[in-house]
Amino acid sequence: MRLYPLLFLLLLVAGVLAVLVGSGDLADPELRDTFLKLRGYRLAAAFLAGAALAVGGVVVQGLFRNPLASPSVLGTTAGASFGGQVALLAYGVAGVGNAFVVPEMIVPIGCFLGALTALAVLLLFLRITQDLLALLLTGFVLSALFLSLSAFVTSMAQETWELGRAVVSFSLGSVSGTGPRQLAFALPLIGAALVACWAWGRPLDLLLSGEEEAQSLGANVGAVRWWSAIWVSVLVAGAVSVGGNVGFVGLVVPHMLRPFAGTKHQRLIPAAALAGGIFLVACDIIARVIPSRSEIPLGVVTGLIGAPLFLLLLIRLRRERAYA
Amino acid sequence: MRNGDGHAGLRARGVGVTLGGRPVLHDVDLEANPGEVLALLGPNGAGKSTLLKALAGLLPHEGRIEIDDVDVASLSPRARAKRISYVPQRSLLRSALSVEEVVALGRYVHGGSFGGMSKNDRDAIDHALDTAHADVLRDRIFTQLSVGEQQRVLLARALASDAPILLLDEPTASLDVGEGMAVLRLIRTLAERNHTLIVVLHDLADARSTTDRALLLKDGRVAEQGDTAVVVSADPIRAVYGVKLIENARIGFEPDPEGTGPE
Numbered sequence: 001m002r003l004y005p006l007l008f009l010l011l012l013v014a015g016v017l018a019v020l021v022g023s024g025d026l027a028d029p030e031l032r033d034t035f036l037k038l039r040g041y042r043l044a045a046a047f048l049a050g051a052a053l054a055v056g057g058v059v060v061q062g063l064f065r066n067p068l069a070s071p072s073v074l075g076t077t078a079g080a081s082f083g084g085q086v087a088l089l090a091y092g093v094a095g096v097g098n099a100f101v102v103p104e105m106i107v108p109i110g111c112f113l114g115a116l117t118a119l120a121v122l123l124l125f126l127r128i129t130q131d132l133l134a135l136l137l138t139g140f141v142l143s144a145l146f147l148s149l150s151a152f153v154t155s156m157a158q159e160t161w162e163l164g165r166a167v168v169s170f171s172l173g174s175v176s177g178t179g180p181r182q183l184a185f186a187l188p189l190i191g192a193a194l195v196a197c198w199a200w201g202r203p204l205d206l207l208l209s210g211e212e213e214a215q216s217l218g219a220n221v222g223a224v225r226w227w228s229a230i231w232v233s234v235l236v237a238g239a240v241s242v243g244g245n246v247g248f249v250g251l252v253v254p255h256m257l258r259p260f261a262g263t264k265h266q267r268l269i270p271a272a273a274l275a276g277g278i279f280l281v282a283c284d285i286i287a288r289v290i291p292s293r294s295e296i297p298l299g300v301v302t303g304l305i306g307a308p309l310f311l312l313l314l315i316r317l318r319r320e321r322a323y324a
Numbered sequence: 325m326r327n328g329d330g331h332a333g334l335r336a337r338g339v340g341v342t343l344g345g346r347p348v349l350h351d352v353d354l355e356a357n358p359g360e361v362l363a364l365l366g367p368n369g370a371g372k373s374t375l376l377k378a379l380a381g382l383l384p385h386e387g388r389i390e391i392d393d394v395d396v397a398s399l400s401p402r403a404r405a406k407r408i409s410y411v412p413q414r415s416l417l418r419s420a421l422s423v424e425e426v427v428a429l430g431r432y433v434h435g436g437s438f439g440g441m442s443k444n445d446r447d448a449i450d451h452a453l454d455t456a457h458a459d460v461l462r463d464r465i466f467t468q469l470s471v472g473e474q475q476r477v478l479l480a481r482a483l484a485s486d487a488p489i490l491l492l493d494e495p496t497a498s499l500d501v502g503e504g505m506a507v508l509r510l511i512r513t514l515a516e517r518n519h520t521l522i523v524v525l526h527d528l529a530d531a532r533s534t535t536d537r538a539l540l541l542k543d544g545r546v547a548e549q550g551d552t553a554v555v556v557s558a559d560p561i562r563a564v565y566g567v568k569l570i571e572n573a574r575i576g577f578e579p580d581p582e583g584t585g586p587e
Contacts, residue, residue, distance in 0.1 A: 208419045209415055209417040209429070215382055216408075217405055217432055217433070218402040218404070218432050218485075220401045258420065263419045263425075264425055
């Protein structure tokens with residue numbers, strides 16, 4: 001298989017560039033260690049977030065049998081982002097923090113709670129109906145709700161300049177401020193959820209044929225959906241907590257990979273984790289090298305690359321599938 | 325349990341199905357035995373496919389469905405799928421899985437979620453592809469196959485599960501005469517290997533040529549049940565379809581030993 005050597009080579013190149021490229025001067029012996037450390041954290045954060053979002057995309061696309069679905073369809077991204085913003089606001093305004101709670105920790109906790117809230121609503125709704133369209137629509141409604149709540153939080157945060165800046169930069173998506181405590185929190189979460197998604201690969205394959213066929217082939221469809229939704233939420237919460245609200249990774253990476261890695265989940269998921277990580281590290285390097293007064297937010301770079309690429313894929317997909 | 329060595333028969337008592345508040349199936353009793361092909365016949369909307377799905381455990385239903393005296397409702401999805409394999413008329417699969425990967429889905433009932441295929445799995449897949457004459461399609465992409473080829477692959481997927489009971493929903497629909505004949509011959513082969521087969525058929529002549537017993541449905545109720553030669557005869561057919569049955573009226577086909585197909 002030539003895919004993995006290529007991915008590891010790309011990872012190596014991206015990793016080296018991510019350490020070497022940036023605004024700081026590595027020649028300065030006093031600052032070199034600090035710069036390297038910061039860039040290392042940044043590299044780890046971008047890789048983790050990218051891996052989580054790409055695999056989240058793969059799982060959601062299988063779950064809804066729709067290659068154009070993404071974790072944001074479930075409203076989980078918006079929920080996690082809102083949770084993170086509320087956590088920032090609460091920390092800044094009410095001074096939640098004490099000796100045991102630091103801002104690096106409270107944001108991931110907020111993201112996690114936000115994602116879980118979005119998920120809980122979805123799962124409660126699933127008990128009323130298992131209808132796939134109803135689920136999708138509930139996801140859209142949740143997404144819209146969390147986005148408007150986020151706008152409210154952002155407007156509240158404008159009262160203090162520093163806080164407003166923090167909330168806005170968080171919602172745009174950034175890995176520049178990610179520190180070791182955030183990583184320590186996100187790494188086990190994302191790692192466990194990645195393994196869980198891989199382990200659920202075979203029942204996810206069955207779901208590609210639709211509910212009825214999956215059931216006839218022995219899948220417990222309700223359980224597969226429930227657990228997959230939980231793993232996706234954990235992935236998204238982890239990704240948002242270290243990288244902010246970064247879009248398009250979960251849509252673009254699986255599409256780019258399928259021609260090489262196929263559709264089978266247990267083959268696609270590890271490749272998507274690697275490729276997603278590489279993609280976001282590369283986007284972060286681009287964010288650093290484009291000259292601008294301040295650094296370009298990561299979410300803007302993924303959007304600029306992702307949106308046209310996604311449109312191209314959409315056109316190709318429509319050509320391939322006359323019925324789509 | 326390869327080749328239907330399980331010898332499991334299926335029995336249904338008082339099966340009724342209500343879809344969207346509308347009763348579509350009433351009080352159906354039936355029995356299917358190993359080595360036997362049971363045809364489900366009837367006009368469009370009579371409830372043939374609904375009955376088949378209920379038997380496969382895919383629809384909520386009244387009454388009791390048993391496999392060798394075990395209530396199907398008490399089985400987990402996996403345990404049920406180990407005993408009953410359901411072949412839909414068309415697959416809803418739209419993703420680019422290869423034929424081998426599609427057939428491998430049938431092995432899910434035997435493996436854990438983790439890891440790859442065991443030697444047992446690979447043997448069962450090879451055997452199923454071989455039996456369904458789908459071996460040459462192995463590396464093709466499922467969605468790019470013809471309807472007839474897809475049907476053979478779906479049969480192979482069902483066979484790969486090693487389930488002794490096979491439920492087929494109009495397996496010859498939208499196939500050409502050669503493809504259809506190949507599928508019907510395969511159904512007979514599977515019965516000879518002691519599988520229990522229940523097959524929804526549209527074509528009464530196919531039912532006469534391929535099945536041992538038949539169940540004729542009208543408006544969700546059993547109109548006639550028994551040997552196919554008795555069920556597909558003048559009186560029941562007139563009563564259910566409102567047409568006159570004429571023996572030997574149609575042109576017939578048989579495989580040409582020197583021809584190119586069907587297999």
